[in-house]
Amino acid sequence: MIWKDLDFRDYIKMEIKTDIFPGDAAEVLREIDENTVDLIITSPPYADQRKDTYGGVPVNEYVEWFLPISKELLRVLKPTGTFILNIKERVLNGERSTYVIELILEMKKQGWLWTEEFIWHKKNCYPGKWPNRFRDSWERLLQFNKSKQFNMYQENVMLPMGDWAKTRLKNLSETDKVRDNSRVGSGFGKNISNWIGRELAYPTNVLHLATECSNKNHSAAFPEELPCWFIKLFTKENDMVMDPFMGSGTTLFAARKMRRNSIGIEIVEDYCDVVKRSLDTVELCLFEEEAAYVFATDK
Amino acid sequence: MIWKDLDFRDYIKMEIKTDIFPGDAAEVLREIDENTVDLIITSPPYADQRKDTYGGVPVNEYVEWFLPISKELLRVLKPTGTFILNIKERVLNGERSTYVIELILEMKKQGWLWTEEFIWHKKNCYPGKWPNRFRDSWERLLQFNKSKQFNMYQENVMLPMGDWAKTRLKNLSETDKVRDNSRVGSGFGKNISNWIGRELAYPTNVLHLATECSNKNHSAAFPEELPCWFIKLFTKENDMVMDPFMGSGTTLFAARKMRRNSIGIEIVEDYCDVVKRSLDTVELCLFEEEAAYVFATDK
DNA sequence: GTTCCGCATGAATCGATAG
DNA sequence: ACTATCGATTCATGCGGAA
Numbered sequence: 001m002i003w004k005d006l007d008f009r010d011y012i013k014m015e016i017k018t019d020i021f022p023g024d025a026a027e028v029l030r031e032i033d034e035n036t037v038d039l040i041i042t043s044p045p046y047a048d049q050r051k052d053t054y055g056g057v058p059v060n061e062y063v064e065w066f067l068p069i070s071k072e073l074l075r076v077l078k079p080t081g082t083f084i085l086n087i088k089e090r091v092l093n094g095e096r097s098t099y100v101i102e103l104i105l106e107m108k109k110q111g112w113l114w115t116e117e118f119i120w121h122k123k124n125c126y127p128g129k130w131p132n133r134f135r136d137s138w139e140r141l142l143q144f145n146k147s148k149q150f151n152m153y154q155e156n157v158m159l160p161m162g163d164w165a166k167t168r169l170k171n172l173s174e175t176d177k178v179r180d181n182s183r184v185g186s187g188f189g190k191n192i193s194n195w196i197g198r199e200l201a202y203p204t205n206v207l208h209l210a211t212e213c214s215n216k217n218h219s220a221a222f223p224e225e226l227p228c229w230f231i232k233l234f235t236k237e238n239d240m241v242m243d244p245f246m247g248s249g250t251t252l253f254a255a256r257k258m259r260r261n262s263i264g265i266e267i268v269e270d271y272c273d274v275v276k277r278s279l280d281t282v283e284l285c286l287f288e289e290e291a292a293y294v295f296a297t298d299k
Numbered sequence: 300m301i302w303k304d305l306d307f308r309d310y311i312k313m314e315i316k317t318d319i320f321p322g323d324a325a326e327v328l329r330e331i332d333e334n335t336v337d338l339i340i341t342s343p344p345y346a347d348q349r350k351d352t353y354g355g356v357p358v359n360e361y362v363e364w365f366l367p368i369s370k371e372l373l374r375v376l377k378p379t380g381t382f383i384l385n386i387k388e389r390v391l392n393g394e395r396s397t398y399v400i401e402l403i404l405e406m407k408k409q410g411w412l413w414t415e416e417f418i419w420h421k422k423n424c425y426p427g428k429w430p431n432r433f434r435d436s437w438e439r440l441l442q443f444n445k446s447k448q449f450n451m452y453q454e455n456v457m458l459p460m461g462d463w464a465k466t467r468l469k470n471l472s473e474t475d476k477v478r479d480n481s482r483v484g485s486g487f488g489k490n491i492s493n494w495i496g497r498e499l500a501y502p503t504n505v506l507h508l509a510t511e512c513s514n515k516n517h518s519a520a521f522p523e524e525l526p527c528w529f530i531k532l533f534t535k536e537n538d539m540v541m542d543p544f545m546g547s548g549t550t551l552f553a554a555r556k557m558r559r560n561s562i563g564i565e566i567v568e569d570y571c572d573v574v575k576r577s578l579d580t581v582e583l584c585l586f587e588e589e590a591a592y593v594f595a596t597d598k
Numbered sequence: 599g600t601t602c603c604g605c606a607t608g609a610a611t612c613g614a615t616a617g
Numbered sequence: 618a619c620t621a622t623c624g625a626t627t628c629a630t631g632c633g634g635a636a
Binding site for chain 3: 130
């Protein structure tokens with residue numbers, strides 16, 4: 001038993017690569033071979049946001065700042081791969097900035113296909129009150145592809161259906177129905193076999209997820225469920241996932257947990273160090289979970 | 300008592316005007332005085348959709364087709380008014396078309412302010428399955444304004460707070476929950492804030508509404524709750540609401556029920572006739588509701 | 599162990615104040 | 618006048634301590 005577990009641990013360590021490159025995304029990307037990545041999922045610093053950690057790219061320079069990066073991303077992505085860009089334009093002088101939609105148009109000129117736009121509905125968005133607008137509770141998840149023949153494994157993100165919705169809705173007020181909606185299954189740890197016997201349905205292009213806040217050691221741009229969902233949807237085991245703006249490493253952790261190779265690029269060295277150290281913990285978690293799994297099926 | 304009710308009916312009929320103009324939006328709009336409309340809310344024919352009724356504007360001509368109309372809309376809108384444009388780009392050859400985001404950029408050049416983008420999350424979206432995309436369950440509700448000082452009556456659309464729903468609901472009877480259902484329409488007499496106390500929160504920019512199950516002859520673009528919500532948010536009684544693509548008249552019915560004047564423009568004469576006839580029914584409904592209300596408060 | 603309450607904490611935005 | 622910074626506003630969530 002002990003030997004078996006140790007073998008398994010070695011197996012994991014050897015099989016799945018998780019590489020972190022410190023540095024500027026545009027520069028590091030040039031070192032990476034073309035047509036090697038199956039899924040790019042990232043949340044770049046938004047315009048004029050996160051000035052303390054990143055430079056805080058001004059609104060009117062955002063598109064020209066991002067285009068060299070997206071050009072490289074197009075190069076390293078496999079023809080069957082997918083690029084998910086999490087972004088939201090900010091309000092400036094009471095108006096929505098247009099740099100995101102301008103970016104879409106420019107990326108198309110680079111050769112990207114704008115395949116889809118998912119909506120991330122943030123159930124717990126930032127509070128506040130203003131005379132002329134409500135709280136902003138959604139962000140864009142833009143899907144770009146290199147070709148129309150991209151890989152998509154829809155059955156991996158199916159949701160339990162039917163009685164779940166029915167029984168729940170009975171006990172909820174109308175307003176609660178309005179507020180709380182179908183939840184995206186967080187992939188890992190959740191046992192799909194629990195769903196067997198129930199009806200499954202394909203999800204839609206609206207994802208309902210709360211932002212991660214408070215007492216976690218790392219503050220992440222998006223909750224782990226988000227990259228998790230797209231990794232399940234667009235990759236299979238041993239595929240290559242990339243996050244050119246790694247930040248606290250949410251994408252890499254999700255990828256590793258699900259046995260995908262991954263590459264993270266991050267300009268802030270401190271983040272790189274933190275993520276590197278944390279990866280060991282993830283490994284251990286995985287090992288323990290898997291060990292428990294092996295044990296359970298061994299009986 | 301009888302006289303009183305009849306007087307009231309006349310009062311309603313005289314006060315609120317609901318005008319329908321048959322014809323092409325661009326042409327009819329030229330006949331309308333500038334700075335007279337408080338809220339424009341419409342769902343124009345989408346590109347290449349509904350060819351049978353509208354002739355179907357091709358995707359690559361959509362922007363230039365719409366711009367003359369939006370120019371007139373800018374003229375007739377009051378400086379304090381708001382324009383809500385319900386639109387969604389369609390998928391063409393596996394890719395999202397860009398005419399909507401191009402339209403935003405062009406309308407800004409006309410002088411429009413792109414103030415906000417609401418998301419209409421369609422809870423019961425159209426079923427279907429495709430190999431490379433999920434069901435599309437959201438649409439854009441683009442908010443444009445003429446100036447930064449526009450009217451907004453936020454307190455009219457407040458919602459019960461989340462925490463309230465969780466804790467208080469246990470103590471509420473089934474009938475209490477049912478009462479909540481009737482909140483949508485008239486806005487008559489019923490004041491939610493009185494009912495719930497001060498446990499209300501402002502909504503966000505994501506609207507969760509089911510699509511209308513519409514078995515009607517005409518293509519109902521959106522459910523009545525949608526114009527209803529924006530009419531409450533951006534106008535007060537006796538204000539002027541306009542829908543330059545009236546269709547089945549959903550906007551006009553909502554406006555009339557809430558005692559707003561309204562103008563509808565519609566190129567298909569049959570639709571005009573149907574809506575005109577139906578307006579009498581709405582009136583009667585209104586009369587009865589008010590009669591009951593008067594009676595109740597008369598005791 | 600449960601359930602319940604208190605509290606900190608967000609990819610926010612506006613308006614006022616300060617250089 | 619134009620930019621930079623700061624305080625006020627506000628609510629869903631998950632944690633920790635208490636009953």
